[in-house]
Structure formats: structure tokens, C-alpha cells
Amino acid sequence: GHQHFRPEIDRGALRKILLDSLTAETVVWDSHFVTMQAKGLGWALQFKNGTSAYADLVIAADGANSKIRPYITDIEPFYSGILMLEGNVYDAVNKIPQVHKLLAGGKIMAFGNKQDLLIGQKGNGEVGFYASFKAEEGWSKNSGIDYSDNAAVLAWFKQKYAEWDSLWYELFENASTPFIPRPIYCMPLDHNWEAQPNVTMLGDAAHVMPPFAGEGVNMAMLDALELSELLTSDNCANIHEAITIYETNMRKRASVIAKESLDNGERMHSENSLNTMVGFFSGH
Numbered sequence: 095g096h097q098h099f100r101p102e103i104d105r106g107a108l109r110k111i112l113l114d115s116l117t118a119e120t121v122v123w124d125s126h127f128v129t130m131q132a133k134g135l136g137w138a139l140q141f142k143n144g145t146s147a148y149a150d151l152v153i154a155a156d157g158a159n160s161k162i163r164p165y166i167t168d169i170e171p172f173y174s175g176i177l178m179l180e181g182n183v184y185d186a187v188n189k190i191p192q193v194h195k196l197l198a199g200g201k202i203m204a205f206g207n208k209q210d211l212l213i214g215q216k217g218n219g220e221v222g223f224y225a226s227f228k229a230e231e232g233w234s235k236n237s238g239i240d241y242s243d244n245a246a247v248l249a250w251f252k253q254k255y256a257e258w259d260s261l262w263y264e265l266f267e268n269a270s271t272p273f274i275p276r277p278i279y280c281m282p283l284d285h286n287w288e289a290q291p292n293v294t295m296l297g298d299a300a301h302v303m304p305p306f307a308g309e310g311v312n313m314a315m316l317d318a319l320e321l322s323e324l325l326t327s328d329n330c331a332n333i334h335e336a337i338t339i340y341e342t343n344m345r346k347r348a349s350v351i352a353k354e355s356l357d358n359g360e361r362m363h364s365e366n367s368l369n370t371m372v373g374f375f376s377g378h
């Protein structure tokens with residue numbers, strides 16, 4: 095399609111499609127990874143529920159705070175300087191009629207002075223939103239806000255977004271609680287490590303990045319596709335070679351998108367973000 099064609103899907107719906115494509119019992123639920131030890135040519139894994147497993151190959155897909163990443167590299171994500179306070183409103187048509195009407199089934203990106211409101215209609219009548227702003231890394235704990243109290247979060251919004259219209263208040267009054275503060279992290283763009291023969295990683299575990307290019311899930315799915323193709327390819331002599339090729343391509347690809355995400359984050363949270371972003375989108 096067109097290079098700027100960007101179809102959207104809710105997380106839950108995508109998750110269902112992916113799970114339904116697997117044979118039964120492929121996913122073993124309630125298995126929180128705790129630790130693993132090298133054993134023979136593979137790994138002995140231990141889970142919180144007391145079970146254990148042996149694997150020839152471990153593929154970490156356990157997200158930004160991966161517990162398996164340290165077995166591959168000691169590189170860690172850095173804080174981007176931006177925090178997104180997440181809220182969600184059920185039955186949006188009745189609960190937040192003004193914002194719902196403005197949304198018209200799409201998205202709103204409202205830009206102010208170094209602070210934004212990003213709002214999106216979901217497929218099931220819910221509306222998800224983020225108050226996105228520059229903040230110190232410890233803001234989530236230090237803000238003193240009770241995230242389970244709509245009135246407390248609204249009071250914070252009125253003070254922090256003081257020049258913003260009262261139109262937005264219904265979001266904070268009607269969101270289900272708790273609100274979730276999400277400090278945004280990014281893996282260093284030049285991160286590198288030596289490929290191992292029997293453990294690798296994909297998605298946010300390998301390259302968490304700010305969500306301001308909307309590419310996180312695309313990257314994770316492309317990682318999985320490329321890795322699976324290499325692991326089953328006759329052109330790779332062994333698993334180690336497949337992992338080496340996969341990781342080299344993945345890092346290169348992800349660092350380009352991570353740079354774009356960081357740059358977009360700066361644009362969206364700059365002093366002049368409204369004009370900057372209008373200019374940005376008029377080129378698309």
C-alpha cells in the first residue's frame with residue numbers, strides 16, 4: 095500500500111489472532127520466568143510456579159524489562175525524559191460524549207507547551223488516552239498522586255495543563271482506575287553484542303523504544319518472522335549462524351526506527367510542538 099497507509103488494530107484483537115494461529119498447548123500459561131542455567135548445549139529454565147523446563151534455544155520475548163536480556167548483554171535501556179500517564183474509558187459514547195464526538199472514530203493528538211494529550215478510539219467502544227509530558231525519571235513515585243482517585247488525577251491535570259480547555263476533564267473524571275504512569279525508555283541506538291549459539295531476543299526485550307513512531311509492535315512481529323525464517327532456512331549452517339544474521343539485521347533496522355521514535359518524541363514535546371507537528375503531518 096501507500097507508504098503512509100497505517101492500519102490500526104486493538105492489542106486484544108491482534109493477540110487473539112496470533113494465539114488462534116497456534117496449535118493448542120503451544121503457550122504454557124502462568125509460567126513466570128525466574129532464572130536459567132546453561133546445561134549441555136541448551137538451558138535449564140526455572141519458573142515462579144515451581145516448574146522447570148529444558149530448552150535447546152531460548153528466545154526472549156519478555157518485553158522492556160526482560161529477565162533474559164542479561165544473559166545476552168548487560169546493555170540497559172535509558173530513560174527518554176518523557177512520561178505517559180495512561181487512562182481508559184469504557185462506554186465512551188455515553189461517558190465522554192464531547193471527546194467521543196471529536197474523535198469521530200479516529201485519533202486526537204493535542205499539542206501544548208511540552209505536553210500533549212493523545213487519544214484513540216478502540217474497536218469495542220472504549221477510548222484510550224495518554225497525558226504525555228516531560229518529567230523526571232522518578233515522577234511516577236514522587237508525584238504524590240493517588241492514581242486510583244479520579245478527582246486527584248483531574249486536580250493534577252487542571253494544574254499541570256492549566257491553559258487547556260475544560261473539554262478534556264471528562265476523560266479524567268470517567269477513566270477506569272488506576273491510571274498507569276509509563277516512563278518511556280529506549281535501548282541505546284548503537285547497542286551491540288556477540289551472538290550466542292542458543293539464546294536470543296526479540297521485540298521490546300531487544301529494542302524497547304518510545305512509541306512515537308507507532309512501530310513497536312510492527313518491529314516485534316517482524317523480528318519474530320525474520321528469526322523464524324532464518325531458523326528454518328537451509329541456508330544457515332546452524333542455529334548460531336541464524337541468530338548472528340538475525341541479530342545483525344534486527345539491530346540495524348531497530349536503531350533506525352528508534353531514532354525516528356526519539357526524534358518524534360522531541361518534536362511532540364517541544365515548546366512549539368503544535369506548529370512543528372502540523373508541518374510534520376502536512377508532509378504526509
Ligand SMILES: Cc1cc2nc3c(=O)[nH]c(=O)nc-3n(C[C@H](O)[C@H](O)[C@H](O)COP(=O)(O)OP(=O)(O)OC[C@H]3O[C@@H](n4cnc5c(N)ncnc54)[C@H](O)[C@@H]3O)c2cc1C
Pocket residue numbers: 125126127128155156157158160161178180224276296297298299305308309310311312314
Ligand atoms: C504508552 C505506550 C504506548 C504504545 N503505543 C504503541 C502503538 O500505538 N503502536 C505500537 O506498535 N506500539 C506501541 N507501543 C509499544 C508496544 O507496546 C511494544 O513495542 C510491544 O508491546 C512489544 O511487544 P513485546 O512482545 O516485545 O513485549 P510486550 O508486549 O511487553 O510483551 C512481553 C510479554 O512478556 C511477559 N513477561 C514479562 N516478563 C516475564 C517473565 N519473567 N516470565 C514470563 N513472561 C514474562 C509479559 O507479561 C508480556 O506478556 C507502546 C508502548 C507504550 C509504553
